[in-house]
Amino acid sequence: MALRPVQVNIKALDHSAVGRFWAEALGWSDYSPGVTTYVGPxxxxxxxxxxxxxxxxxxxxxxxxxxxxxxxxxxxxxxxxHQAELVARLRSLGATPADVGQGDDVPWTVLADPEGNEFCVLEPREVYRDTGPIAAVVVDCEDPRAMARFWGEATDWTVREVTEDQAVLRSARGGGPYLEFLRTPGGKTVPDRVHLDLLPYPGDDKAAEVARLRALGATDLDIGQGDVPWTCLADPEGHEFCVLALP
Structure with a gap:
């Protein structure tokens, strides 16, 4: 049994506008099948x-x-x-420069989407040549080794690298983004506006998967979701994520 990361969940005051921004940013399309806006190829x-x-x-x-x-x-x-053109285009779409303490001598550019969610436009890196427009989903953490243990067991993604400062996972099938945990000073203090959503495979039991995650160190999370078909959890460092119900 294992779960697969299927989407990044972004909270927004205006989900349609933020969805349009990310669709334009990634060269994808935005769809509104219900009360949310989904952005995909x-x-x-x-x-x-x-x-x-x-x-x-x-x-x-x-x-x-x-x-x-x-x-x-x-x-x-x-x-x-391409990096310069993308930064200029993103700013024309409503992105703004963001200072997260990166300094002036880094080769990447830090921006925020129209509602302030930070993201980076990286300089060319060979490791990301086949990821598509999203190179990586990056998570600040205190202990990359502990995050590699939890997320490597929680998902079907393969742990590619683990050091004191970084843990890297990616789908065993190849393609798509990396999942990276970077050692960052300070712990989590407030709920995030951005988190990962995981999904069981057909034939797997969602309740059993949730129980397995709890045994690995996940904790239940009440964010006022009420009676919903998904389950809200937090990893051992408090990063929120959801286990979705199969469609």
């Missing part, structure tokens, strides 16, 4: 997508606080010209 909605990790933008009543999200997206580029 062009050509019609396929969910769950067999390769990419999509984005689901969910309406909430309150704005983002000034606290940096502990989960963000890194966008891939294939040349210095």
């Amino acid at each position: 062009a050509g019609g909605p396929v969910w769950p997508d067999p390769v990419v990790v999509g984005i689901d933008v969910v309406p909430v009543p309150g704005p983002k606080t000034a606290t940096k999200n502990r989960l963000h997206l890194d966008l891939a580029t294939n040349s210095p010209a």
Whole structure:
């Protein structure tokens, strides 16, 4: 048994506008099958997508606080010209420069989407040549080794690298983004506006998967969700995530 990451969940005051931004940013399409806006590859909605990790933008009543999200997206580029063009295009779409303490000498560019969610536009890196537009889903953490143990057991993604400062996972099928945990000073203090959603495989039992996650160290999370078909949990460092019900 294992779960697969299927989408990044982003909370927004205006889910339609934020969904349109991310669709334009990634060269994908936005779909509104219900009360949320799903962003995935062009050509019609396929969910769950067999390769990419999509984005689901969910309406909430309150704005983002000034606290940096502990989960963000890194966008891939294939040349210095592509990086400069992408940054300019994103700013024309409503992205704004963001200061998360990166300094002036880093080769990537830090931006925020129209509601303040931070993300990075990376300089060209060979490791991300086949990821598609999202190079990595990046999570700030205190202990990358502990995160590798939990997420390596929680999902069907393979642990590619573990050091004191970083843990890297990716789908064993190849393609799509990496999942990276970076050692960052300070612990989690407020709920994030961005989190991962996981899905069981057909034939697997969602309740059994949730019980397995609890045994690995996940804890139940009450964010006011009420009676819903998904289960809200937190990993051992408090990062929120949801286990969705099979469609």
